[in-house]
Amino acid sequence: MIEVDNLRKVYHGSGGYTVAIEHLDFDVRDGEVVGIVGSTGCGKSTFLRIVMGIETPTSGRVLIDGREPYRDFMHFRGRIAAVFQEDRLFPWRTALDNVRLGLEILGVPKSEQISRAKRWLDALGLGSFYNYYPHQLSGGMRQRVALARALVLEPEVILLDEAFGHLDEVTSSKLRADFLELVRKEGITTLFVTHNLREALESTDRIIVFGRPAKVLADIRVEGLQDRDVMRERIYRLIELNSPSQVEP
Numbered sequence: 001m002i003e004v005d006n007l008r009k010v011y012h013g014s015g016g017y018t019v020a021i022e023h024l025d026f027d028v029r030d031g032e033v034v035g036i037v038g039s040t041g042c043g044k045s046t047f048l049r050i051v052m053g054i055e056t057p058t059s060g061r062v063l064i065d066g067r068e069p070y071r072d073f074m075h076f077r078g079r080i081a082a083v084f085q086e087d088r089l090f091p092w093r094t095a096l097d098n099v100r101l102g103l104e105i106l107g108v109p110k111s112e113q114i115s116r117a118k119r120w121l122d123a124l125g126l127g128s129f130y131n132y133y134p135h136q137l138s139g140g141m142r143q144r145v146a147l148a149r150a151l152v153l154e155p156e157v158i159l160l161d162e163a164f165g166h167l168d169e170v171t172s173s174k175l176r177a178d179f180l181e182l183v184r185k186e187g188i189t190t191l192f193v194t195h196n197l198r199e200a201l202e203s204t205d206r207i208i209v210f211g212r213p214a215k216v217l218a219d220i221r222v223e224g225l226q227d228r229d230v231m232r233e234r235i236y237r238l239i240e241l242n243s244p245s246q247v248e249p
């Protein structure tokens, strides 16, 4: 379980300060797939970096199964995985070698690194591309490699920061559906940040709407929602009222 408790983040710079997170308070159950939506600059990536343990809160805290990711960074190695808009692959490593890298760092035996990496590349439809280098793959395929690299860890939590954002709509929706089927099957708790409301409504169990700076404007159960177009319009208006208009309807 992820507990977000009274979380606040302020960045101080030479010219003053920026409130990135005003106040966040919510819990995420194990295995939930939660969409986080809000306008550009509302603090979504900052929030994910705090969950990853690479940034500290100004006040309040995030707890994952009772532990703070920043303080217990070593405990969470391999337990939290993240995928970003850019694939962040190493160009000099093949698809297989990119996917097994995290396991190599964790000290998993090489034969197991290879068999697990192959299994996840297969699951993402890249069974014939183990030995391809990133530059030999399309953007969608490279993002599949990045997703396999996260799944191979068999993490408890996966964080997606606009992970499908730069792909064309057809590629993106297919990849998103494939990936979410895998995380649901594995029961991995997933925080899916996107500025695309349609994407969030199509793929998640629950949507948390952030204002700018980040605070919870709404917490919406998607399962069983009757009219998603009406909900999309409502969320759009809510974000627009609480931040400059920068979201895709």
Ligand SMILES: Nc1ncnc2c1ncn2[C@@H]1O[C@H](COP(=O)(O)OP(=O)(O)O)[C@@H](O)[C@H]1O
Pocket: 011, 012, 013, 018, 019, 020, 038, 039, 040, 041, 042, 043, 044, 045, 046, 047
């Ligand atoms: N390292 C940083 N130093 C100073 N300001 C930052 C830093 N990271 C983000 N910000 C500011 O915090 C706010 C939230 O940014 P971010 O979390 O990237 O938003 P989002 O991911 O929702 O677009 C923005 O105003 C941004 O300029």
Ligand SMILES: [Mg+2]
Pocket: 044, 045, 046, 161
């Ligand atoms: Mg961001």
